[in-house]
Every structure is written in C-alpha cells, then in structure tokens.
Amino acid sequence: MGESQYVIEMENITKAFGNFKANDNINLRVKKGEIHALLGENGAGKSTLMNILSGLLEPTSGTIRINGKEEKISSPTVANRLGIGMVHQHFMLIDNFTIAENIILGSEPTNGVAIDNKQAYQDILAVSEKYGFKVEPGELVGNISVGMQQRVEILKTLYRGADLLIFDEPTAVLTPQEIDELIVIMKELVAEGKSIIIITHKLDEIKAVADRCTIIRRGKSIDTVNVADVSQQELADLMVGRSVSFKTPKGPSHPTKPVLKIKDLVVKENRGLNAVNGLNLEVRAGEVVGIAGIDGNGQSELLQAITGMRKVESGTVEINGKDMTGQRPRTITENSVGHVPEDRHRFGLVLPMTLAENIALQTYYKEPLSKHGILDYKMINSHARELIEEFDVRTTNELVPASALSGGNQQKAIIAREIDRDPDLLIVAQPTRGLDVGAIEYIHKRLIEQRDSGKGVLCVSFELDEILNVSDRIAVMFEGQVVGIVDPKETNEQELGLLMAGVPLERARAEVAQVKEGAVSHE
Amino acid sequence: MNKKNELVRSIAVPVISVLAGLLLGAIIMLVFQYNPVEGYGAMIEGAFGRAYNVGEVVRLATPLILTGLGFSVAYTAGFFNIGLAGQALCGWIASIWLAMTFPDLPKALLVPLCIIAGTLAGALWAGIAGFFRAQFGTSEVIVTIMLNYTILYISNHIVRYVLTDNADATPKISPNASLRSDFLTQLSGGSRLNGGIFLALLMIVLVWVLMKRTTAGFELRSVGLNPLASEYAGMNAKKNIILAMVISGALAGMGGVVEGLGTFENLYVLSAAPEIGFDGLAVSLLGGGNPIGILLSSLLFGVLKIGGLKMPSVGVPKEIVEIVIASIIFFVGINYAIRYIMDKFAAKKMTGKGEA
Amino acid sequence: MVGTLAIIVSSALVYSAPLIFTALGGTFSERSGIVNVGLEGIMTIGAFSATVFNLFTVNIFGALTPWIAMLFGGVIGILFSLIHAVATVNLRADHIVSGTVINLMAPGLTVFLTKMIFDGHGQTDLIKARFGKTSFPILKDIPVLGEIFFKDTSAPAYVAVLVAILAYYVIFKTKFGLRLRSVGEHPQAADTLGINVYGMKYAGVMISGFLGGMGGAVAVQSISGQFSISTIAGQGFISMAAMIFGKWNPLTVMAAAIFFGLSQSLAVIGSQIDFLKNLPSVYLQAAPYVLTVLVLVLFIGKSQGPKANGQTYIKSK
Known part of the structure; x- marks a missing residue:
C-alpha cells in the first residue's frame, strides 16, 4: 500500500503530427518535492511533452500516472483538478485585465451572479503572502514588469491549488538578478511540498536549481541523471548528441574608421515614452560591438531608429560619414547597411512569398532583378539559387514559400540576403534566437568573417553567452542609455548582469569582487 | 508534383463550391415543391436560348x-x-x-x-x-x-x-x-x-x-x-x-x-x-x-x-439565384473545410492503392 | 419650442431603438473576438420573420403582438447567426467574408420567402399591430421633460436602454462577461484555464443574432410597417459604426447609437422643422454617413477593439 514516490510518471509517450513524431516513446518520472529539469535543444519536443501533461495536447499513445494512479488528462481543467499548473514561456496573460482578473479567470468567486472582487483579492493576497511575494491585485497586467508578470503566472497555478508546477523556459526574459529571485521562489515552493519541472536549455541554471535532469533529443528521452553527478559539458554533449564547442574561434580585431556614430539619440516607444534616452555609441569598421541588456530597455527602438523604421526625436545617426538621421529605411539601406531584424517572422520575411522573392526583398527594384519597373524572375530565381548554395540554406528549391523552411534556414536566408549586398555596417538583432546549436555556430562564424573582412558589426542579443562570444566590445544598455562599455575578455556574466540592472560600473566591479571573495566555493 | 496538386486543389475549391451552391438551390426548390430540373432548365434557356441571352450574359x-x-x-x-x-x-x-x-x-x-x-x-x-x-x-x-x-x-x-x-x-x-x-x-x-x-x-x-x-x-x-x-x-x-x-x-x-x-x-x-x-x-x-x-x-x-x-416562367422566384450565389460564396469562404475533406479522400485513395 | 423638441426626441428614439439593439449585439460578438459585418443581414431576417409572425398572430396576441414578434425575430436571428458562428469558429472562414455571405443571403432569402407566402408579391402586407406611440403614466405629466421624453414616445427605445444597462452589467461584472472578454483578448490564455473558447464565441455570435434580429423586428414594426427589400437599408452597418464609436462598451455604444438615430431621424422629419426646412434633403440624408466617417477619423483613429478580434482560434489537439 506504499504511496508512490513519484508525483508524475509519463511512460512511452508518443505524439505524432501527421508523419512527424514530436515525442517518440518518451519516459519522464518526477519525484515528489524535487526540481526536475527537462533539457533539450529547441524543437527537441520538450514543450510538446509538457503541453500533453497540462492537457493542451492529447498524446497519440502512452500512459500517464499521477501519484501512482493512471489518469487521462483530456483538458486543462482536468490537469488543474489533478494539481498540475503551467507557467508558460510566453505568458498567458491578458494585458487589458487586472492581475486579479487574470488569476481568477476560469474559477471566479461569485456572490450570486456578479464576480466577488473582494473575495478574489483576499484569496490572492493570502496565497501570495504564503509564498512571500507581493502583488497589487487591482493593477492592469499590461502595466507591470516582466518579472511581476511571471509571478502572476505562478500565482495563477497556486490559486488553483497546483502541486506540480511546470516552468517553461522561465528565465528567457529575466535579468540575472531576477533569475536569482526566481530560484529562491522555486526553492521555497519545493520546501512547501510542491514539485517542479523546469524546461530549459541553459546548463548553468540546471546546475544551480535542479535535483535531477531528463535529457530529450529529437523527440526521444536520452537519459535521466542526478545533476550533482554530471558536469555542464557532459550535459551539453548529451543534449546535442556530439561534443560541442562553446567558443567561436576568432583572432584579435583590427578596428579602423567609424562606420556608425550615434550622438545623444532620443527615440520614443509606442506609448510615447522615451525608450532611447540620449544614447551615444560608435561602431568601427573591423569590430563587432555587442549590445547587452534586458528586453525592453530600448534595444529594439534603437535599432529601428538607426535603420529608419522609427522616428528620431533628437540626436544624430551618422553612417559611413553621412548624416542618416530620420532618413527612410531604403535610403539608409542604400548607404551600405545590412540589417538582420530581431523577429524574422514579423520583420525579416514575407512568409507566404517564395524564398527567391524573399531573397530579393531588398534589391527587387534594382537591376539586374528588374528593369524599368518590370521584374525579371529568371534573374531573381537564379540569384536566389546562388545564395542558397553559398550559405547552405536547406530547401527543396527556391520556389517554396519561405514559411516552408525551418527557423535556422530562414535565418540563414536573411543573413545571406543582407551580407550579399556587401554592407559596410551590418546590424544583427537576436541572430540565433530559437536556433539549434549547429545553426548558432554557423551564424557566429559568418559574423566574425564579416568583421575580419573589414565590416562593422552591431549585434544586439539577450543571450549573454552570445554577446560574450562574438563581441570585441560590449555596450550595456539600461533604460535607453549605454551605461558601460566593457571588454569581453575582462568581464563576466555577474558583472554584466549588474550593469544590465542599472548598477554603475564601479559598484558592479566592487560587488562582483566581494562575492568572489565571500564564496570561492562557487567557482 | 506538389505544385500540381495545389493547382488542382485551387481549381477544385471553386468548382465544388459552385456545385454545392447549385445543389442547395435545388434542395430549396424541392422543399417548396418546384422541380429543380425545370427551374435550372429555364435558367439555361434564359442564359443560352438565343444570341440575345448570351449577349446579356456577357453584358x-x-x-x-x-x-x-x-x-x-x-x-x-x-x-x-x-x-x-x-x-x-x-x-x-x-x-x-x-x-x-x-x-x-x-x-x-x-x-x-x-x-x-x-x-x-x-x-x-x-x-x-x-x-x-x-x-x-x-x-x-x-x-x-x-x-x-x-x-x-x-x-x-x-x-x-x-x-x-x-x-x-x-x-x-x-x-x-x-x-x-x-x-x-x-x-x-x-x-x-x-x-x-x-x-x-x-x-x-x-x-x-x-x-x-x-x-x-x-x-x-x-x-x-x-x-x-x-x-x-x-x-x-x-x-x-x-x-x-x-x-x-x-x-x-x-x-x-x-x-x-x-x-x-x-x-x-x-x-x-x-x-x-x-x-x-x-x-x-x-x-x-x-x-x-x-x-x-x-x-x-x-x-x-x-x-x-x-425562372419565374416555371413559377420559381428569381431570388433563388441570390440564395445560390450567397451559398457559393459561403462554400468558398469555408474552403478550409473543403480542402480538409479533399485531403481525407485523397489519403483514403492512396492507402486504397497501396493495398491493391 | 418644446413641441419641436418633443418631435425631434421621439423620432430620434424611434430611429435609435433598432440601432441600439443591433449595436449591442455586435458588441457581444466582437467582445468574443468574432467580427460581425453580417448585422445588416441579421436585421433583415429579424425584420422579415417578425413581420410574418405579427401578421399571422395578431388575432391571438392583440396589442402584445409587436413585443412577441420582436422576441420571435430575435430567435430567428439566433438561428441565422449560427451560419456565421459555424463558418468562423469551426470552419475557419474569414470573418468579413462570412459576414458578407450573411448580407448577400438575407435579402434573397427573405424576398424569396415573401413571394412564397404573399402570392408572389415583393413585399408583405401591412401589419395591423405596430409599436406606435407610448406615453408613460405619471412620468408624462412632469412639466417640460414629460412632454419631451415620456409622452407619445417609443417604448422599444426605453427597453433598448434597459438592455444596454443590462449588457454593461453582464460584460463587465459577471463571470460570463469576464470569460467572453478573455476569449476576445487572448483565446489561448483562456483555453489554458479551461474556458470553452469555442463555446464562448458561439455565445457571443448568438447573442448578436438575438439582439440584431430584435433590432430588425423593432425597425419594421415601428417605422415601415411592412417588410420589403428596402426595410433594412444600412441600419446594420450604422450599428457597426456605433459599436466602434462606442468603443465596445455597451453604455457608450448606446449613446453612439442614439446619436446616429438622431441624425437618421432628422433626414426624415427635417421638413417639419423650421430651421431645417430649406436645407436640400441630400445634406440630411448623407449626414449620418459622413458624420460616421468624420467621427471615426477624428476621434477613434486606429480603433482599439478586442485584441484577438477577427482572428480564427485554432485549438491544437
């Protein structure tokens, strides 16, 4: 009659979409009161597996036992009832609703017919106080910080009495400091008797927080290990299935004349507040400048202003010695600028158009792709074939819609298009978001190649690894300004994290030094 | 192969929609006790009977x-x-x-x-x-x-x-x-x-x-x-x-x-x-x-x-045409469903062949 | 002066009532994320079915006939709106295309049926029991205000106002309303919380069918008195504009509908009013439409409706 030591047992789970098996005989067992990491590359099938567990998808085959009892999780409501709650990577929150409305939605307390707001507020405050985080129930979700939104997501599950919480890539949008706070919250939850599954592809976080780890590769479960027994390198090799090098080899940089000079730039975001607030920055030919910063500190607006997609309120942008402030995107592009935009689906590609047309997106109006306003599709297609070959874009042919390509190949096509114009300044934003390790390596190599051929590269990324890997200089952005420029060889993630949170450089250095002295064991 | 399939489908959708619309019109005629063959017969005569009618159609x-x-x-x-x-x-x-x-x-x-x-x-x-x-x-x-x-x-x-x-x-x-x-x-x-x-x-x-x-x-x-x-x-x-x-x-x-x-x-x-x-x-x-x-x-x-x-010459109100036209557009609008059904049929055919 | 004002107010209310009902209907639909340009067609169906019901049951229900016919029009409106719900929710049709189908279908179908029922005539007989003019006891005796607002006025308009208040309460204060809005804002979030997304969308569209059908029923029974192809000529579209002008909030939607009702009624009664008498009728006729455009351009701009409005939600399974 011994109670099962596992809260969740997923056995031989298979989920097929048509001919494609997103999950192929996966096994996952989570012990009560543990933090269990689910590690895998993008597209390995982690999210599919968790969507099955939370009732959003039905498995094609396999069994699920909760506390030793076989269950069929046919809907989110059932998952709820079984005590499973999910904290989604892309928060499932309604901006126009209050925190309270978001939390109670679907299990609203009522007095007769109307929603009982007083009761709702009381319940929410009771739960949030129990786990030690504060929220203001009446606040609109659209107005609160990302970290706070994540707490609302967590509260949503706790309010429904979840015993198992699934965190899907919870740190993707957080600062290193916010990540530390989240880790504290997770440990507190486990101490209170909850169990946690954390989905991630970040190895240091697994080492920091998880007890055990199940590795998934191409839809199959590879192994489950005790985190304490393995190194990060071993985890990485298990995840990718071959041995991985983290560093892109590169020689020293030889910067020459400046290709981009930004002076006192002010740019507004959509709601009319200053997103870029008197920013100064210079990029020279032959160097890669990385911009580190937390999402929402003006990086997107900065790039949009440089490339002419957003109005400049004041200040100047000089490219190749010419004043480009407030020019139209095309004028700027023609002044030898290449731009790999942050969101390839929204900005980089017209998905339903053919791959060839997408490769021609910046040059269709010029000879030889068109003459006197008439397109020459022979040229457009053969030009595309050349680039597909040169940049190793995997596709059946150039006439398929861009939507038919995988994310990595879409990104390669965009990079091919932008590098092919041989721009003196190459601007790249989140160049490897959502890509697998192979594609990341390839793209980083290409960026370094551009630098070595004497181009200036400006790279914005939320991934500190990436910034540290490709940059020759790192500019840290906080609240619309560059708050520090550091040498990647002389800095580390802790220091960058503090800078990104607005701590001045001197103090950040001091703090990091102190921590190191205090806790050498961490190394 | 794929492209040809897509072409067939993009032609099939309007054709099926038109047929379904006409069928619905026929059903309505039946419900109101008209003879759809007579009704559509009158329509064809009205459209192609004489040079004048054809001219009006093109007009x-x-x-x-x-x-x-x-x-x-x-x-x-x-x-x-x-x-x-x-x-x-x-x-x-x-x-x-x-x-x-x-x-x-x-x-x-x-x-x-x-x-x-x-x-x-x-x-x-x-x-x-x-x-x-x-x-x-x-x-x-x-x-x-x-x-x-x-x-x-x-x-x-x-x-x-x-x-x-x-x-x-x-x-x-x-x-x-x-x-x-x-x-x-x-x-x-x-x-x-x-x-x-x-x-x-x-x-x-x-x-x-x-x-x-x-x-x-x-x-x-x-x-x-x-x-x-x-x-x-x-x-x-x-x-x-x-x-x-x-x-x-x-x-x-x-x-x-x-x-x-x-x-x-x-x-x-x-x-x-x-x-x-x-x-x-x-x-x-x-x-x-x-x-x-x-x-x-x-x-x-x-x-x-x-x-x-x-059509009124055989007693059918001409508004039946508007109902038919609206239904045709309805079927075009739900082309997702039509494509879905076509795929199901195609899949069945394929497996049928495989067994044979 | 009070007399002129009384005429303006009561005729504005007559013309507003159908718009209020229908615009509120549109609000429910769009709050659930389904764009409904088919309101015009739904009104047409409601008007037709209410007329037929009125003509055939007046001997049974007497003076109550228009009210019962109004509800009947609403019920038929629900049935008709189901076409839109099935097409947009389950069959992934474009919302505007499906709404246009409703608008193409309604006139053909109703005139076809009119011809079936009324010996081949293109319009129905005149109804005997109309909404007519109502005076509210006691209230009508209030000096000045009584004459303007409560004497010889439109009872359906006051019902419509009550419905607007009720709609406000339902949308913003109840469990149902919260869920309806969540589905229009972020269906996936609602889905993860176990809310029946498709069910809520059906509810939104069906309520729009009910209120739109009643709107059409009110229009025919208080304005034209018989159904023909021209009974509903644009009111559905104006209701849609009122919904946008009122920013999807039942109370402001109602106010916008009254505003449009007023401008519509002026085109009709203009000749009875001294200071409008000499104006060419084209100005008053075109005014509601031009005003709508100006209002949209000047005050609304990029109207911010429910976030997921008009998008098909595909549940993955």
Whole structure:
C-alpha cells in the first residue's frame, strides 16, 4: 500500500503530427518535492511533452500516472483538478485585465451572479503572502514588469491549488538578478511540498536549481541523471548528441574608421515614452560591438531608429560619414547597411512569398532583378539559387514559400540576403534566437568573417553567452542609455548582469569582487 | 508534383463550391415543391436560348470583371474594399455628367474622355478611404460602407436637381458617348452587349501584368502579406495603401462607366448602391483573386442572373439565384473545410492503392 | 419650442431603438473576438420573420403582438447567426467574408420567402399591430421633460436602454462577461484555464443574432410597417459604426447609437422643422454617413477593439 514516490510518471509517450513524431516513446518520472529539469535543444519536443501533461495536447499513445494512479488528462481543467499548473514561456496573460482578473479567470468567486472582487483579492493576497511575494491585485497586467508578470503566472497555478508546477523556459526574459529571485521562489515552493519541472536549455541554471535532469533529443528521452553527478559539458554533449564547442574561434580585431556614430539619440516607444534616452555609441569598421541588456530597455527602438523604421526625436545617426538621421529605411539601406531584424517572422520575411522573392526583398527594384519597373524572375530565381548554395540554406528549391523552411534556414536566408549586398555596417538583432546549436555556430562564424573582412558589426542579443562570444566590445544598455562599455575578455556574466540592472560600473566591479571573495566555493 | 496538386486543389475549391451552391438551390426548390430540373432548365434557356441571352450574359459579366479585379487588387494588398459599389457609382456619375456636358464631341474623343473621368472619379472616392487608412489607421471596411451611402444620396440629388429638373432619370446620352456599337448589338440579337467587354479584357491582362510582373505589384503583394517586413525592406507602406485603394477604385469606377455608357446609357435615381459592387466582391472571392478566375466567375454570375430572370416562367422566384450565389460564396469562404475533406479522400485513395 | 423638441426626441428614439439593439449585439460578438459585418443581414431576417409572425398572430396576441414578434425575430436571428458562428469558429472562414455571405443571403432569402407566402408579391402586407406611440403614466405629466421624453414616445427605445444597462452589467461584472472578454483578448490564455473558447464565441455570435434580429423586428414594426427589400437599408452597418464609436462598451455604444438615430431621424422629419426646412434633403440624408466617417477619423483613429478580434482560434489537439 506504499504511496508512490513519484508525483508524475509519463511512460512511452508518443505524439505524432501527421508523419512527424514530436515525442517518440518518451519516459519522464518526477519525484515528489524535487526540481526536475527537462533539457533539450529547441524543437527537441520538450514543450510538446509538457503541453500533453497540462492537457493542451492529447498524446497519440502512452500512459500517464499521477501519484501512482493512471489518469487521462483530456483538458486543462482536468490537469488543474489533478494539481498540475503551467507557467508558460510566453505568458498567458491578458494585458487589458487586472492581475486579479487574470488569476481568477476560469474559477471566479461569485456572490450570486456578479464576480466577488473582494473575495478574489483576499484569496490572492493570502496565497501570495504564503509564498512571500507581493502583488497589487487591482493593477492592469499590461502595466507591470516582466518579472511581476511571471509571478502572476505562478500565482495563477497556486490559486488553483497546483502541486506540480511546470516552468517553461522561465528565465528567457529575466535579468540575472531576477533569475536569482526566481530560484529562491522555486526553492521555497519545493520546501512547501510542491514539485517542479523546469524546461530549459541553459546548463548553468540546471546546475544551480535542479535535483535531477531528463535529457530529450529529437523527440526521444536520452537519459535521466542526478545533476550533482554530471558536469555542464557532459550535459551539453548529451543534449546535442556530439561534443560541442562553446567558443567561436576568432583572432584579435583590427578596428579602423567609424562606420556608425550615434550622438545623444532620443527615440520614443509606442506609448510615447522615451525608450532611447540620449544614447551615444560608435561602431568601427573591423569590430563587432555587442549590445547587452534586458528586453525592453530600448534595444529594439534603437535599432529601428538607426535603420529608419522609427522616428528620431533628437540626436544624430551618422553612417559611413553621412548624416542618416530620420532618413527612410531604403535610403539608409542604400548607404551600405545590412540589417538582420530581431523577429524574422514579423520583420525579416514575407512568409507566404517564395524564398527567391524573399531573397530579393531588398534589391527587387534594382537591376539586374528588374528593369524599368518590370521584374525579371529568371534573374531573381537564379540569384536566389546562388545564395542558397553559398550559405547552405536547406530547401527543396527556391520556389517554396519561405514559411516552408525551418527557423535556422530562414535565418540563414536573411543573413545571406543582407551580407550579399556587401554592407559596410551590418546590424544583427537576436541572430540565433530559437536556433539549434549547429545553426548558432554557423551564424557566429559568418559574423566574425564579416568583421575580419573589414565590416562593422552591431549585434544586439539577450543571450549573454552570445554577446560574450562574438563581441570585441560590449555596450550595456539600461533604460535607453549605454551605461558601460566593457571588454569581453575582462568581464563576466555577474558583472554584466549588474550593469544590465542599472548598477554603475564601479559598484558592479566592487560587488562582483566581494562575492568572489565571500564564496570561492562557487567557482 | 506538389505544385500540381495545389493547382488542382485551387481549381477544385471553386468548382465544388459552385456545385454545392447549385445543389442547395435545388434542395430549396424541392422543399417548396418546384422541380429543380425545370427551374435550372429555364435558367439555361434564359442564359443560352438565343444570341440575345448570351449577349446579356456577357453584358452583365462585363462590369463584374472590372469591379472583381478592383476588389482583388485591394485584397492582395491587404484591404477589404467593400466600397466598390460607391466607387462604381462615382464612375457612373462622372461619365454621364461629362457625356451630357459635351454631347457633340466626336466619339473617338468623347468615349475615352468619359472613361477616364469615370475611372478617376472611382479612384478618388476610394482614395479617401485609402488616405484615412494610411494616415489615421481608420478601418477601410467601415469608411467605404459609409461612403457607399453618401454617394448614393449625392447621386440621387445630382440626377434630380443638377442633371435634370426634378426627374427620376437623365435623358439618354448622345450616341457619341455610348459604348454600344451596331456590330455588337446586331451580333447579339439586340442585347445591351457593348464595347466595355474589350475594356474589361484589356484590364484582365493589365492587372495580371501589374500584380505579377512589376515592382509596383511586388510591393503591393508584399505589403498585403506583411506590412512590417515590407517597411523594413524599404517599401513605403502608406504610399502602397493609398495606391492599392486608388487602383481598386479606378477599376470599380470603370465598372460604373460601363453601366453608364454601355448598359443603361443614362443615370437614374437608385434605391441602393449598384449591385455590381457586392457582386464584384463575390466574383473576386469565387475567382480566388486570379484574373482568369475572375473572368470565369463573372461569366458564371452572368449565366445565373440572366438565366434566373427566366425562372419565374416555371413559377420559381428569381431570388433563388441570390440564395445560390450567397451559398457559393459561403462554400468558398469555408474552403478550409473543403480542402480538409479533399485531403481525407485523397489519403483514403492512396492507402486504397497501396493495398491493391 | 418644446413641441419641436418633443418631435425631434421621439423620432430620434424611434430611429435609435433598432440601432441600439443591433449595436449591442455586435458588441457581444466582437467582445468574443468574432467580427460581425453580417448585422445588416441579421436585421433583415429579424425584420422579415417578425413581420410574418405579427401578421399571422395578431388575432391571438392583440396589442402584445409587436413585443412577441420582436422576441420571435430575435430567435430567428439566433438561428441565422449560427451560419456565421459555424463558418468562423469551426470552419475557419474569414470573418468579413462570412459576414458578407450573411448580407448577400438575407435579402434573397427573405424576398424569396415573401413571394412564397404573399402570392408572389415583393413585399408583405401591412401589419395591423405596430409599436406606435407610448406615453408613460405619471412620468408624462412632469412639466417640460414629460412632454419631451415620456409622452407619445417609443417604448422599444426605453427597453433598448434597459438592455444596454443590462449588457454593461453582464460584460463587465459577471463571470460570463469576464470569460467572453478573455476569449476576445487572448483565446489561448483562456483555453489554458479551461474556458470553452469555442463555446464562448458561439455565445457571443448568438447573442448578436438575438439582439440584431430584435433590432430588425423593432425597425419594421415601428417605422415601415411592412417588410420589403428596402426595410433594412444600412441600419446594420450604422450599428457597426456605433459599436466602434462606442468603443465596445455597451453604455457608450448606446449613446453612439442614439446619436446616429438622431441624425437618421432628422433626414426624415427635417421638413417639419423650421430651421431645417430649406436645407436640400441630400445634406440630411448623407449626414449620418459622413458624420460616421468624420467621427471615426477624428476621434477613434486606429480603433482599439478586442485584441484577438477577427482572428480564427485554432485549438491544437
């Protein structure tokens, strides 16, 4: 009659979409009161597996036992009832609703017919106080910080009495400091008797927080290990299935004349507040400048202003010695600028158009792709074939819609298009978001190649690894300004994290030094 | 292989939709105790019985080709131009007004002038909605609907108090402004078939070239499919929004010109905006926005509507045609479901073959 | 002066009532994320079915007939709106295309049926029991205000106002309303919380069918008195504009509908009012439409409706 030591047992789970098996005989067992990491590359099938567990998808085959009892999780409501709650990577929150409305939605307390707001507020405050985080129930979700939104997501599950919480890539949008706070919250939850599954592809976080780890590769479960027994390198090799090098080899940089000079730039975001607030920055030919910063500190607006997609309120942008402030995107592009935009689906590609047309997106109006306003599709297609070959874009042919390509190949096509114009300044934003390790390596190599051929590269990324890997200089952005420029060889993630949170450089250095002295064991 | 499949499917969807619409019409006739064979028999006779009927079918299809093309241009660029009717009416008014003002100009000059005037008027009326959309983000759906009613009342006012002295219709325009020709009239047994059909055929070719082979068309398509990426690639979204609506309105205006100078040879007090507006929208949806598809579906509408006029001879109200047309568009609208069913059938067939 | 004002107010209310009902209907639909340009067609169906019901049951229900016919029009409106719900929710049709089908279908179908029922005539007989003019006891005796607002006025308009208040309460204060709005804002979030997304969308569209059908029923029974192809000529579209102008909030939507009702009624009664008498009728006729455009351009701009409005939600399974 011994109670099962596992809260969740997923056995031989298979989920097929048509001919494609997103999950192929996966096994996952989570012990009560543990933090269990689910590690895998993008597209390995982690999210599919968790969507099955939370009732959003039905498995094609396999069994699920909760506390030793076989269950069929046919809907989110059932998952709820079984005590499973999910904290989604892309928060499932309604901006126009209050925190309270978001939390109670679907299990609203009522007095007769109307929603009982007083009761709702009381319940929410009771739960949030129990786990030690504060929220203001009446606040609109659209107005609160990302970290706070994540707490609302967590509260949503706790309010429904979840015993198992699934965190899907919870740190993707957080600062290193916010990540530390989240880790504290997770440990507190486990101490209170909850169990946690954390989905991630970040190895240091697994080492920091998880007890055990199940590795998934191409839809199959590879192994489950005790985190304490393995190194990060071993985890990485298990995840990718071959041995991985983290560093892109590169020689020293030889910067020459400046290709981009930004002076006192002010740019507004959509709601009319200053997103870029008197920013100064210079990029020279032959160097890669990385911009580190937390999402929402003006990086997107900065790039949009440089490339002419957003109005400049004041200040100047000089490219190749010419004043480009407030020019139209095309004028700027023609002044030898290449731009790999942050969101390839929204900005980089017209998905339903053919791959060839997408490769021609910046040059269709010029000879030889068109003459006197008439397109020459022979040229457009053969030009595309050349680039597909040169940049190793995997596709059946150039006439398929861009939507038919995988994310990595879409990104390669965009990079091919932008590098092919041989721009003196190459601007790249989140160049490897959502890509697998192979594609990341390839793209980083290409960026370094551009630098070595004497181009200036400006790279914005939320991934500190990436910034540290490709940059020759790192500019840290906080609240619309560059708050520090550091040498990647002389800095580390802790220091960058503090800078990104607005701590001045001197103090950040001091703090990091102190921590190191205090806790050498961490190394 | 894949491409061929897609082509088959994109033809199959409208064909199945038409058949399903006709079937539904037959069922309704059965429910009300009419004989559908008799009903559709009368329709076929009404559409093809004599040269006159065929002429009328083509006559009715002519403005639909133009408004249908107009709808497709705006739709490709991402706009739902529900104001084709008003834009057509604008073209109609302008052409008649010009024809009545200069009745004695030689035909070779007057007809082109009237066509140009009507085209510009339609373009201008649609341009208002395009401008508001580009400048203020105002929904073109609502604005064009409102402009339909506005121009309707203005038109009736012009007929009554500007072009005539309190009459319900203007006098017939001078033959110098008419699109009709003795040759076409005689060929089609005295129908109202007119030179507008050549204009429409020309536009089919021009619109196809514009959308598929020019940089301007490339931009319109790109803006329609992804405005953000288009702007990133240096295209001017505002310019393209307005351009799309202006071209759309110009084509609708031309449709109105054909009604004015060809079909009716005058302008009269209307109780609703011209039917060629909504029918053009329907024709374009049925034709999948493809110029040849629009040509074929316009002709189909001609057959249904002209043939439908003969249906009361066997007792069936001609409104059955409108129900059939609405159902056809319904089936086109749910093409996802039709494709889904087709896939299921295809899959079954494949496995069937595999076993054999 | 009070007399003129009384005429203006009561005729404005007559013309507002159908718009209020229908615009509120549109609000429910769009709050659930389904764009409904088919309101015009739904009104047409409601008007037709109410007329037929009225004609055939007046001997049974007497003076109550228009009210019962109004409810009947609403019920038929629900049935008709189901076409839109099935097409947009389950079959992934474009919302505007499906709404246009409703608008194409309604006139053909109703005139066809009219011809079936009324010996081939294009319009129905005149109804005997109309909404007519109502005076509220006691209230009508309030000096000045009583004459303007409560004497010889439109009872359906006051019902419509009550419905607007009720709609406000339902949308913003109840569980149902919260869920309806969540589905229009972020269907996936609602789905993860176990809310029946498709069910809520059906509810939204069906309520729009009910209120739109009643709107049509009120229009025919208080304005034209018989159904023909021209009974509903644009009111559905104007209701849609009122919904946008009122920013999807039932109370402001109601106010916008009254505003449009007023401008519509002026075109009709203009000749009875001294200071409008000499104005060419085209100005008053076109005014509501031109005003709508101006209002949208000047005050609304890029109207911010429910976030996921017009998008098809595809549940993955």
